Amino acid sequence: MIKKQLFDGLWAQNPGLIQLLGLCPTLAVTTNITNGVALGLATVFVMVLANSSIAPIRKIVPDGVRVPIFVLIIAGLVTIVDYTIHAVSFPLYQALGIFIPLIVTNCIVLARVESFASKNSVKESFFDALFMGLGLTIVLIIIGLIREILSQGTIFQNIEFLLGDEFAFLTIHIFEPKHQFLLASLPPGAFIALAFLVAGSNLINKRK
Amino acid sequence: MNIFNKLSFHGGIKPQGNKNISTKNPIKKIFIPDMLILPLRQSVGKAPKLIVSEGDYVLKGQQLAKPSSNLSVGIHAPTSGYIKRIAMHPVPHPSMLNEECIFLEPDHKDQWIKKKVIDYKNLKLEEVLEQLRQNGLVGMGGATFPTHIKASSKIETLIVNAAECEPFITCDDMALREKTEEFLTGVDIAMHILGAKKAIIGIEDNKQEAITELQKKNQNSKIEIKIIPTVYPSGDEKRLLFLVSGLKIKKMDRPSNHGFQIFNVGTLISIARLFIHGEPVISRVVTFTGNLKQPNNFEALIGTPIKYFLNDCGIKEGDHQIIMGGPMMGFELQNSEITVTKSMNCVLIKRNETQSKDTSIMPCIRCSRCVEVCPAELQPQELYWFSKSKQFEKTLDYKLFDCIECGCCSYVCPSNIPLVSYYRYAKSEIRSEEISGERADIARDRNEFRLFRLDREKTERAERNAQRRAQIPDAEKKKLIEEKKAAIDMALKDKEEI
Amino acid sequence: MIKTIVKSSFLITFIGILFGILLNLTFTFTTPQIEKNIKDAKMNLLNESVGNLKYENNLLNDKIILGPNELLGNNTNTDAYIARDINGTMVAVVIEATAHDGYGGDINLITGINKDGNILGVRIINHSETPGLGDYIEKKKSNWIDNFIGLNLSGDSSIWKTKKDMGQFDFRAGATITPRAVIKAVKKTLEYFKENQDKFK
Amino acid sequence: MKEYLVLLIGIVFVNNIVLTKILGLCPFMGVSKKLETSVSMSAATAFVLTLGSISSWLIYHYLLEPFHLEYLRTIMFIIVIAAIVQFTELVMEKNFPFLYRVLGIFLPLITTNCAVLGIPLLNVQMNHNLFGAAIFGLGGGLGFSLVLILFASLREKLEGADTPLAFQGTAIALITAGLMSLSFMAFIGLDNL
């Protein structure tokens, strides 16, 4: 079961590539890997907590108020994450902007809660959230990588925001672009990068 | 009506006419082959019902099959002889499928059944129409729609379709030149049946001889000869109606709703033959043209295999294809065993050239040339886009069924797309979808009815049981109930297993 | 029916209470740090804009509010911070201003001016210039912004232009709109300071 | 007045909520396969966006700010929006059954549209006044509707294209969205007239 969930989350039902949910952060914050990782992990955190706190009460929530209650729980969790990031890493908070509070409306969170946690056991919901979240995070990282290299010529730029100043050395400068390929860092570049990822996954799936 | 003189419809094309190659000689008269093969179904509507059987001897003009429904007409023996067989044989249809045909072996006596002149002026309308129906009159302009239905409407103006706009075809032209009187009588009779106050003959300006002949012989002031520009497809019913009256109607509308009815030249000549000579439809004029040594028009018996005519004209060397109809709307016939039918106006021989022209089929570049020529004022490129990708609902938004399949769009398309083939494909898919939808609806209703019936039977049975139970003593009742319980348990278990 | 209503509202209320408490705790725990972060960030910016000038007061608290003014380009109130020496006399001010004619929209900047009207430093607070093209006005990207240090209004006013327009400022080819906007805004801030010196006491 | 016009033009064209600000992408990708449904979806979203923007502004300025409860803004905004959505559904079903039939199934989806929360948060960030918030919400809704409808019309058309297999479906839609986003960059600079 867990194996299947892992496979689903990371590949077969990948939120970013297949389900196309949670697209806004996938495209908006991925101008570099650091942002992608940070928002991805924040989302995983919220998803895991939301899924595992909703699964136990799934049977007692009346149908009519299901969505409001779920949203309430998610929003509470998100606010906690929001303030924590704000306190711990201010620059990161600034870089991610309003996309942290927007985890509330990140479709993948509510989608997993609605379609999975409200029907399955706590343990399964926990892993579902974990793997789905990681699946999204991986997509965030890949897009971040592509866009960062193309537009800045670096990898792990601003990593110190996430890990602390000691880790600034992790930033790799692949090349010093004389002319940055700005498209990659702008919204159109994000869409096109994701499109190529989706096309790639289509190709792999079709081959099989 | 003169203000419409200059009027022309939107679009259309002017391909090379190639008409004169088959008008050099007069129409060749009937000759009788060794075997006539008559497809049972030769018109729109249900196939008529056979009334002869194998081995019967029939006379020329004798009915072989009688109308089986209102939308069905009779079939007659084109000459005297024996019914040899009733069997499947290829028919002139794009499907290249076989259909039931009557094989008639002529005895070469060509003996007429007793002909009866019909005094149409003193007959009731229903009787006249019944004559048309029994004697196999259908439209000769292409659609083979039973004439008695078209003739049943009361109209103001009869329009004669003498446009013959497709290149190569000259059967109507030649018939007009040679059978002018017969034709004009036909117009007269048709006007009488339809109650029309006048008739307009719409004829393209490239048929000077026929026009002269008509003008010379026409003494009836109610018949007007209207010369229309030579633009394909001026002969299409709706386009012609527009050319002569300025009236635009949609595909699904009928001219008769607006006080017009349109008849083809051939149809009118057949009408004249029926009422003057009492002859049913047993022959028609067919043009054999194209890559032949001596193209010609023939007065052909229905059921004659076309190879006889081709041999008579002489096929030139080299690979060729046989096309029934004109170069714009015709379709390929797979062999020359196929026989003349009431709808066959032309057989065109096309050489299989090894073309040097760039004819590779490219994607549509939306150049909208097709839009400019479409006489139905459609958007062929959109119809193509959606037919190609099988989005049939969208094709309906773009009025696919108003397409008359004239082929103008394909003719001009720089990408060489066989557009009409796509439209035909889409149309037949939609039609079959409709039919299977209807069938599904019937099946659903019947299924629902069955469920309802089963349910009703169950409750009825339960009621009966209850009544019966009321009459049996308690002890027995108990036993019965237990038995029932067991049965129910069983049933439930069964259900779970399912 | 009543049962569902009661159940729903009870559940929601319960979750509400739970998160109310949780959020309040989070807020209580994180707020000091957050405020410190914000203050630090602001302080850094302010300090950079007054260069290495020494002052003794708490710059953040010593602020005055300036109303909308055409020279500052602000539509709403903005802040100005006053740096004082040990005696409490003003040694420098940091004025916020907005340039509306940036390439990508408004550019918010702060200008540090000493009491004689010389520029101590300029910093961009936020902008939406094209990354990689117009963003060299950020200190993080280049030192261009340091060109302003030491300038004042007394000299030839034609220096307040890019070299392209025959002034004294460098510019990066293909992006002259941004520097023009910044230069203009800084110059106007100086003018504002000159006209309203009495406000900054 | 002019500033509101600029605000409106800004959020509809220059900083389009979907293509430039990148909010509300999931419904943008998900409900754009058919033109008809996209029209309904955009109408419903525009309605909720405007109402949500106004009411969350009110909540923020009259409830949260006076009591210094800004940290409750996310939770309050989303609850209010969820309630508006539910309320809209209710009213519509009761009084405009026709509209309900058209929009009904889309309303619940709106709760998870980032734009719906993003607009109120941006209102706070950009310090709009009430009228500004209303304009911003309306503009967000119009911007969303505009691109959703355009996108749906393009996707409908692409159904018939000979798109390579790997790109069929979402990939080509994403490319199209990217190129649309590129073309919306045409308006750069028009919001600082």
Add this chain to the structure above:
Amino acid sequence: MISSPIIKESDSVSFVMSHVFFALIPSLLIYIYFFGYGILGNLIFGVTLGVLFEYLCLKLRNISAKPFLLDGSTIVTCWLLIISIPSGSPWWIILIGVFSAIVIAKHIYGGLGSNIFNPAMIGYAILLISFPAMMTNWEVSNSLGLNNFLNLKNLFNLFHVQLISNIDAVSSATPLDNIKTYLFLNADNLNPNNFPNYEIFNPRSIINISYFAGGLYLLHKKIISWHLPITLIITVILFSSFMSLIDANKFMGPIHHLLNGAVILGAFFILTDPVTSPTTKRGKIIFAILIGIITLTIRNFGGYPDGIAFAVIFMNIWVPLIEKFTQPKVFGY
């Protein structure tokens, strides 16, 4: 089985496309006459790359390549792209531009006929967005150099000119940009001497006139219909006259707008791309009017020197809707 009709007018896609580059050749010759052979190298390089990309895409998609390589549409696309970018652009700019045009904007959509955006203009827009400094300046250098405005070297225009052979050309300013920056700053920061004093008949306007002539040839050959070009030109004339009536000091008049920048080229060669423009007559008129208005809005108020490219790709988005709402009446309805 053959399908009807069996007779055909002899015309083909490659025939249509070849007329387009016949129409472009005179302007190319004039370009070379004024500005030297630089453009020719770019053209050869770009077209070769384009054909190569086309071939690769067709091979990857398992389509027989020959008819598509011969159809000439790739050549037209690359040609239009190359004459839109500065002729001194380095090879990799051309590579990225051609890749964007042929692979992203054309073949990912399914190749000839399936694309919804004008490939050449997508290529141009991607380059402009990605490398604005290079695309808007002749001399690309990062040194914050001397007063090179006087040398008039950093001209920019949609048709950046090759300055190698003809020094005269240098003095022909690129008014679109200069006036724009001038107006942008309300003139108070700009040396008034720099305000372009330019002659109506400069090399660039002569090239534009040759585009006009080429366009007339296409009209005559019925490759394009009058709706798009004429409507665009009329819109530009009316709208710019209107604007300059409002404030002649702030807005250029119609002659300047027509003879500078890409309106003429756009009107006859870019808007008329059959694949990406509306097919209905009313649709064409609406399309062209809106492009005219957007172009002038971008020129007068927006962030780019010329707006045709962006206006075209922006309006490409609207084509299906425009077509939907401008369907002509079907016969009899």
Add this chain to the structure above:
Amino acid sequence: MILTVMIIVGICFVIGVFLGFASIKFKTQSDPIVEKIDKILPQTQCGQCGYPGCKPYAQAIADGSADINQCPPGGDDGIHKLADLMGVDYKPLNDEHGITKEKAVAIIDEDTCIGCTLCIQACPVDAILGAAKQMHTVIEKECTGCELCLPPCPVDCIIMEPVGETAESWKWKYPVTSIKQVR
């Protein structure tokens, strides 16, 4: 802290009551989507989908308990339409449920038929006529080709006859063009 809780509880309470009320008042009615799905299904009523007829399968799809690719008679076209309607991706027919066959109708060999009425009971659309101990016949027009009557027949006298193509039912084929091949 108290204030926070009070405000949250206040708002939540209001909303809770409000929505709870709404949830009862507007309980979901019968789902029209079932009808739409049923409209797409071919109504063969063969049960190959694993449900006792098309309507139950439609219900199951609407509930989300069945996949869209279980109806062999509907074929690929049917699945495409269902995918369209349900807003999910197309997937090929699940061959556990059988394969799409050419449309056929049942024909009872009237010489062998013993008149047992078993087939009549099996036929979901009452397409078989006959009474006990009498020879039965199939009304060709109404037979959906579901094959449900085959197994009950004790003497195996029912065969499925494919419905051939006639000039009337003939369809124009998709034009084959030589160079296009999408991949």
